[in-house]
Amino acid sequence: xxxxxxxxxxxxxxxxEIRAKLLEIGASLDRIERAEDSSHLKxxxxxxxxxxxxxxxxxxxxxxxERIQQVFSDSYDPNWNS
Amino acid sequence: MYFVDPHVHMISRVTDDYERMARMGCVALxxxxxxxxxxxxxxxxxxxxxxxxxxxxxTRASWSRIQHFTWLCINAKEAENVSLSREVxxxxxxxxxxxxxxxxxxxxxxxxxxxxxxxxxxHVDLAMKTNELxxxxxxxxQDKYKGTRMIIDMLLDDSRVDPDRVLxxxxxEHTVGHAREEGFWCAMTLYPVTKCTPARAADIIExxxxxxxxxxxxxxxxxxxxxxxxxxxxxxxxRGYSESKIKKIVYDNPLExxxxxxNFAFTPPDILAAEEQAKFD
Numbered sequence: 001x002x003x004x005x006x007x008x009x010x011x012x013x014x015x016x017e018i019r020a021k022l023l024e025i026g027a028s029l030d031r032i033e034r035a036e037d038s039s040h041l042k043x044x045x046x047x048x049x050x051x052x053x054x055x056x057x058x059x060x061x062x063x064x065x066e067r068i069q070q071v072f073s074d075s076y077d078p079n080w081n082s
Numbered sequence: 083m084y085f086v087d088p089h090v091h092m093i094s095r096v097t098d099d100y101e102r103m104a105r106m107g108c109v110a111l112x113x114x115x116x117x118x119x120x121x122x123x124x125x126x127x128x129x130x131x132x133x134x135x136x137x138x139x140x141t142r143a144s145w146s147r148i149q150h151f152t153w154l155c156i157n158a159k160e161a162e163n164v165s166l167s168r169e170v171x172x173x174x175x176x177x178x179x180x181x182x183x184x185x186x187x188x189x190x191x192x193x194x195x196x197x198x199x200x201x202x203x204x205h206v207d208l209a210m211k212t213n214e215l216x217x218x219x220x221x222x223x224q225d226k227y228k229g230t231r232m233i234i235d236m237l238l239d240d241s242r243v244d245p246d247r248v249l250x251x252x253x254x255e256h257t258v259g260h261a262r263e264e265g266f267w268c269a270m271t272l273y274p275v276t277k278c279t280p281a282r283a284a285d286i287i288e289x290x291x292x293x294x295x296x297x298x299x300x301x302x303x304x305x306x307x308x309x310x311x312x313x314x315x316x317x318x319x320x321r322g323y324s325e326s327k328i329k330k331i332v333y334d335n336p337l338e339x340x341x342x343x344x345n346f347a348f349t350p351p352d353i354l355a356a357e358e359q360a361k362f363d
Contacts, residue, residue: 003288004322013320062289065282069256073227074194080232081199081239 025054083325084351085311085332087111088269088339089188089217089251089298092139092150092308093131099301099308104146106312109333109351112151112340113139114188114217117159119303125169128156129176136180149348151340153187153217154178161192161201171204178212184343185209187217188251191229194221203236210242215343218250218266220257222276230257234264247342251298254278258286262294267339271300272310280310280317287318287331296335 003010029050032038041047053068061067084107092100092113103111113135122128135152143150154177156170177183186209191198209216221229230250237243245265253261253268254277261268270286271277278286283297301308311332318328340346349357 063255065285066255069254070227072224073256074224076228076231078231078235081235 083107083315083329083332084109085315086296086336087298087301087308087311088249088296088336089114089271089300090308091116091300091302092143093134094303095301095308097142097145100143100146100148103308104148106309108148108311109354110149110151110337110348111143112153112184112217112336114153114219115155115157116188116219116302117157121160121163122166125166125173128170129173132174132177136177136183140182147351147354151182151184151346153184155186155189155205156201157188158190158192158198158202158219158221161198162195164197164201167201168204171201171208174208175212178214179345181345181347183345184340185215185217187215187249188219189216190219190233191221192219192225194225194229194232199232199236202233203240206237206240206243210240213344215339216243216248218248220250220252222252226252226254227256231260234260234266237266238264249339252277252300253286255282255286258290258295262290267294267296267335269296269298271298272307272314273300274305274307280314283314284317284321292327292331292335294335294339296331296339 032041049071052071056064056067056071087103087108088111090111090113092111115131115135118131122131132154135154139152140150154174156167161167174186186205189202189205191202206216208214218233220226220233230253233250237245237248246267249267249269250261251269252271254270258268258270270283272280272283277300287295297311297314299308299310300306301310307313315328315332318331337348340348
């Protein structure tokens, strides 16, 4: 079941939504930076996850959402039950 | 459009929610057993809960002409209490032949611990011995990928399990492919912040197809929306999909899966309406 819409139609419909979400992310990161104890968070792994996810947004492909999910996921060991 | 919500915890919702769902086209739903927000203290607590799921909730749903089905288990969050879990698993067969009981669920993992895995496998064993369908809960957030893979490993390790009789719920972009490749049914949960949005669920349908997949609200006592399935319907309409394509996902697919249960007795809404009209003719 492929998309019925053209890329132009999808962009038309989602541009303002994407813009709003990027602004929310920017403002949230600013809020963290402005807070008094922000220097304590320099090594917080969650900020590294956010940073890596933002890098993925700028990469090519149509599986960005899946790759971002993996950034926020614990690793799986296929031999967990042995 | 008529729709089925295959996963919603109506015990946590008010009667007005049944009515709102009905007005938006909901004709049937299934309610898995889940965590009450606190750990229950005894097997009798679960027995009372199962009575509510099999007696009062179907009655309350019927007030809005919604057909109610249910699934029974002890939730993964309570599986750390292994002895209580085993008492509950031993008690579940008291309810398995009641009308509307579709099978064992929602079983799965929460924090992916050894005890959770043990109790999950014992639930699966019960389902195999009693020939029940299985509804799987997959963990949230960072635990989801690892937990889903572990669950699939355990199901595939049990040669009695037929993937066509198992529904893996709460799949997202990074887990849907694994579940589908092994032949399981899948469901996506439309849930604020922590799970899928209607748009992302529609994207997953576009990427993976509309066979053996459905969407649900998983409405419960937390922030959730029992009318999320109509939001998904609107998203697909906005993208230009035909009513028959949408109906397959929100109505035909859940009914096809439920129909594999010996306790599934569903009256299509048009027939139900005609039967009610006949009472007044």
